[in-house]
Amino acid sequence: MDQTIVLVGFMGVGKTTIGQALARKLDFQFIDTDQRIEAEMGMQTTDIFRVHGEAFFRQKEKETITQLVKKKKTVLSLGGGAFLQAAIRDTCLQDGIVICLSLSFDGWKERLDDLLPTRPVLQGKSLVEIEELFYNRQAIYQSHHKKVVTDALTPEEVADEIIEFVLKKN
Numbered sequence: 001m002d003q004t005i006v007l008v009g010f011m012g013v014g015k016t017t018i019g020q021a022l023a024r025k026l027d028f029q030f031i032d033t034d035q036r037i038e039a040e041m042g043m044q045t046t047d048i049f050r051v052h053g054e055a056f057f058r059q060k061e062k063e064t065i066t067q068l069v070k071k072k073k074t075v076l077s078l079g080g081g082a083f084l085q086a087a088i089r090d091t092c093l094q095d096g097i098v099i100c101l102s103l104s105f106d107g108w109k110e111r112l113d114d115l116l117p118t119r120p121v122l123q124g125k126s127l128v129e130i131e132e133l134f135y136n137r138q139a140i141y142q143s144h145h146k147k148v149v150t151d152a153l154t155p156e157e158v159a160d161e162i163i164e165f166v167l168k169k170n
Ligand SMILES: Nc1ncnc2c1ncn2[C@@H]1O[C@H](COP(=O)(O)OP(=O)(O)O)[C@@H](O)[C@H]1O
Pocket: 009, 010, 011, 012, 013, 014, 015, 016, 017, 018, 077, 111, 114, 150, 153, 154, 155, 158
């Protein structure tokens, strides 16, 4: 099993945290596409959105993911908006094993205060608007090979469930 494992799901669900645990357990390279874009631009995501705009970020996201998904023995954690683009969904489903991380809105709400400062998409929105975004976004995450509900699991346990799936699949 050497295919790239792609983690998708709404912001704050745990893609970056679980991706790191998963890569360590599999001895795969870990790449977070937001961190990759931030390093390349020398700016935080929030500043990229503010200075260059969301369309610019989405274009960078597409270029970055299209290239990285071709790698082997890699865990690729995407940003929560990446699957808005059909081209990203298609390339990830074709070249990678796509794992959708899912969390209830009640569970997610507990993380809101931690997420607000670093997630530009949440800024200036009321809780009702955020809840609407949470549910509206769910449709794009239905493109996957496997879904893991993470509410009652630690990052390590989620990683173990993903490993069980990918080993069975191959
Ligand atoms: N399974 C989990 N249980 C509890 N907290 C978690 C879990 N996964 C992630 N977190 C916490 O949720 C927050 C967002 O995690 P992060 O990995 O940045 O999400 P994402 O990359 O999907 O936006 C962090 O504070 C992280 O520690």
